Amino acid sequence: MQNNVVHIAFGESARGSINMMLKQSGETQEKSLIVLPELFSIGPLQKLEVKEGRVNRYQWLKTHLNDRFHELGERYSRFEDAVSALSRIHEQASVFMWTGDHAHEQTGPEVCTLYPSANEPCCFPSEYVEVLSTYPEFW
Secondary structure (H helix, E strand, O other): OOOOEEEEEEOHHHHHHHHHHHHHHOOOHHHHEEEEOOOOOOOOOOOOOOHHHHHHHHHHHHHHOOOOOOOHHHHHHHHHHHHHHHHOOOOOOEEEEEEOOOHHHHHHHHHHOOOOOOOOOOOOOHHHEEEEEOOHHHO
């Protein structure tokens, strides 16, 4: 991902708010926004940096949650896409993680540090990361 600025959101609800903000600021939203669709406040979080851990989480969610509308497969696919996008962030990019007070949004930044980029051992070197609280005017 060659953008100079990358925004990361946790959950589909935040996606809409951040897309609106990016649209109003003139940024190309689909290229600068990565959304991790997972609800990190439930289910196992072990070994999410490897495919096996993500598959185990998906299986746990299928076993313990009602998937009446068959949405978990799509959510898993979007999570894999987000993991791929995280690994393509270049080391010079400014990364903004938009978080709130919810447990899954507080866990999200920790999960993101599990994914190495091509050039750095940690995808988000601390000098390039700012963790921001979601501004109320975007809700």
